[in-house]
Amino acid sequence: MRTFKLFLAIAMLVSSVSTMAAYKIDRLEPAFWWAGMENENLQILVYGEGISELRPSIDYPGVSLEQTVQVKSPNYLFLYLKVDKSAKAGSFDILFKRNNKTMVKYNYELKQRVAGSASRQGYDNSDVMYLITPDRFVNGDTSNDEVEGLKEGLDRADDFGRHGGDLAGIMQSLDYIEDMGYTTLWLNPVMENDMPEGSYHGYAITDFYETDARHGSNEDYVQLSKELKKRNMKLVIDMIMNHCGSHHWWMEDLPTDDWLNFQDGWQVTTHLRETNMDPYASEYDKRNHADGWFVESMPDLNQRNPLMADYLIYNTIWWIEYADLDGIRMDTYPYPDKAFMSEWTRRVMEEYPNFNIVGEEWSSNPAIVSYWQKDKINADGYVSYMPGVFDFPLQDALVKALNEDDSQWGQGLPKLYATLADDHLYADPTQLVIFPDNHDMSRFYTQINEDFGMFKMGMAFTAVCRGIPQIYYGTEILMTNPNSDSHGEIRAEYPGGWDDHTANAFTGEGLTADQKEAQTFTKILLNWRKGCSAVHDGCLKHFAPNHANGLYTLFRYDDKSVVMLVMNKNSEANDVNILPFKVEVIGAATEGVDVITGNNVSLAGETVKVEGRSFLLVEIKK
Structure with a gap:
């Protein structure tokens, strides 16, 4: 009998251990939060095999578990917490129980906010943004060129391959960037893009909470922000609410049947952005624009799903707080659900009233671009909370003004004048981000047919005109794409960023006389602009x-x-x-x-x- 009881006790112990081992948390996002946030609510995504069978609980002063949401996939739980303003920084266990027994626990931390975090000042009209495609700027750490476990390795011979530029290279170049007169860095996305090919650009995110290891780490990204702050410079993050990469970790096990748009069979977007404000637009056309995918490798996220919407909002706020950011550039702004984008901008600006955001609406029609700006009174009642938009109409007009024959009515410089006259359409034209070129279009010097005089004229106009200037890396040294308008060529390696380059923009070695003159000219112009309150x-x-x-x-x-x-x-x-x-x-x-x-x-x-x-x-x- 004693032997049987001993056997039974051992069996029960083994069963308990086996049950404990059956559950584990593979992901919990965000992994930590902060005490004292303006909005007291928090969504936490929990992922692990069979995790929905467990019941979470929290015991910490000022923190309460308000709701637990189960979804179709048994491997997810969505927790909604209230973190009262009385809650102190510290840590607590989230216990996941079954039959009142703890199966898994996760130690969650509430961090102390940095003093002044809520009142942080975003970039403003005194700034000039320097736009960098990190993979193509400077390879500062060759040890991360190839990362075990990531699908795509180094291939510099391929215009669409990984070339090795990274955060270390950007940090090593800050003396040059500051000396040139730039005050703010906007980097194309640095979050993980673990795609089989063509992912160097960063717009096919596979993990919204991790920096791509080929660029560095989350800690490296935070360090870049700190190094910029030491120089009174700013950091703008590039975000995407519209889509993720097709190899995002959740694609093998989607939480719900409506996590994606056209989840049962993808179809390409019509790109009819006009449907957002067209008073006569059909629901069919609206859906095919907003819900369609850019390409098969970029699944379109369904922000009408409230769990998805909250996930994206909390991820945004997490990055701002974590990396001490100064602004957001929002990719493909008119493509996500527009009601969600209104709420997203409202929530961000509610948390950080002095912050700044600029959205990409690639249209040469100011009536379309202006629709998305904060305080714009729209005929359909749509409300946005986004301070700024990119001034694509002015960019288009600038290139035409410099290229076209002024003898033709409405062409040339009159086109530039007329476009500025359309500023009455904007709620605040001073908050527009103006630019001669960017990472998605031909280089400015190529667009103006490599006319050096027109280059200087265009750069002077950009420095003086209302708005916040943005310059793409290499524009200051006349980088071109003469062979094609391929993105791979447009986003070429910056001279001097790799040891085998024969030209070096950082030292001037190997640059042509015109390139050196353009660089000096830009440096004079931008450093003058720093101290001129009139512009x-x-x-x-x-x-x-x-x-x-x-x-x-x-x-x-x-x-x-x-x-x-x-x-x-x-x-x-x-x-x-x-x-x-x-x-x-x-x-x-x-x-x-x-x-x-x-x-x-x-x-x-x-x-x-x-x-x-x-x-x-x-x-x-x-």
Whole structure:
């Protein structure tokens, strides 16, 4: 009998151990949170085999488990917590029980928020963004070129392959970036893209909480943010709410039947972004735009599923808090569910009222772009909380203004004037991000047919115009894509970023005379812009180009200075009549300073001379 009891006790112990071993948590996201957040709610995704069979519990002052959501897949639980403002930083166990026995426990941490986190200041009009495709900028750590377990290795011979650029390379280049006059970094996504091929760009995310190991680690990303803060510089994260990568970890076991749009059989988006504001649009067309996939390798996320919506919102806030971010660039803004995007922007700005976000709406029509900006009164009542949008209409107009023959009505510089005149459509045109090019289009120097004079004119306009300038890496050294408009060529390696390069933009070695001049020119322009409040927040006034005269003048001014930009597309020098300018802007000033040369410019007469195929940029101190 004693032997039987002993056997039974051992059997029960083995059974208990086996039960304990049967459950484990493979993922819990977010893995930690913070005490004292503005919004007291928190969603936690828990993933592990059979985890839905367990019942979670929490015992910690100020933290309560409000709801546990089971879904179709038995391997998920979604926990909704309330973290009261009285909750203190510390850690607690989340216990997962079955029949009142603890099967699994997870030690969860509430971190202490950094002082001033909630009132963080986002990027603003005093900043200039430097856009970098990390894989193509600088390879600072060759040890992560190949990472065991990730599907795609190094292949520099392939324009669409991994080339090895990383966060270490960016950190090693901060002296150069700061010296050039850039104040803010926007990196194409650095989150994990564990795809079989073509994932160097970062837009096919396979883990929303992990930095891609070929770029570095989460700790490296945080360190980059810290290094930037030491220099009074800022970091903008590139996010995607619309889609993930087809090899995202959840794709083998989707939580619900509606986790994705067209989950039973994908179809490509129509790209009809106009359906978002079209008063006559059919529901059929709306759905095929918003729910369609970009490509088969980028499944379209269904933000109408409240679990998915919350997952994306908390992931966004986690990254802002974790990495001490200064802004978000939101990819493909008009493609996700637009009601969700309204709520997403509201929640982010509720948590960080002084933060900044810019959305990508790639349209040359300002009526479409302006729809998404905060405080825009839309005919359909749609409300957005996003401070800024990318000014694609102005980018398009700038290239046409520099390329087109001004003798044709409405072309050339008049096109630029007319596009700025459309600013009445925006709730706040000063919050637009303006740019000569980006990672998705041909290089600016290629777009303007490698005309060096037009390059300088375009860069000067970008530095002076209202809005927040963004410059793509390599634009400052005239990088081109002469052979094709392939993204792989557009996102070429930055000269000097690899040891085998014969040219080096960091030292000037191997650059052409024009490249060196363009680099010096950009450096002068951007460093001047840093200290000129008139081009940050000053008023704008422009004087319309007379038909076919090839001249356009734009002013920025505040109580400290007046900035005058005169653009001359004519082959010959022009004496520009400044009497109208004196009446409305310049006043009694008789002298200014040429921003580029540092020479004095007389304003005592009736005209100023502007060289052919060039510009004059003058600052007049008050």
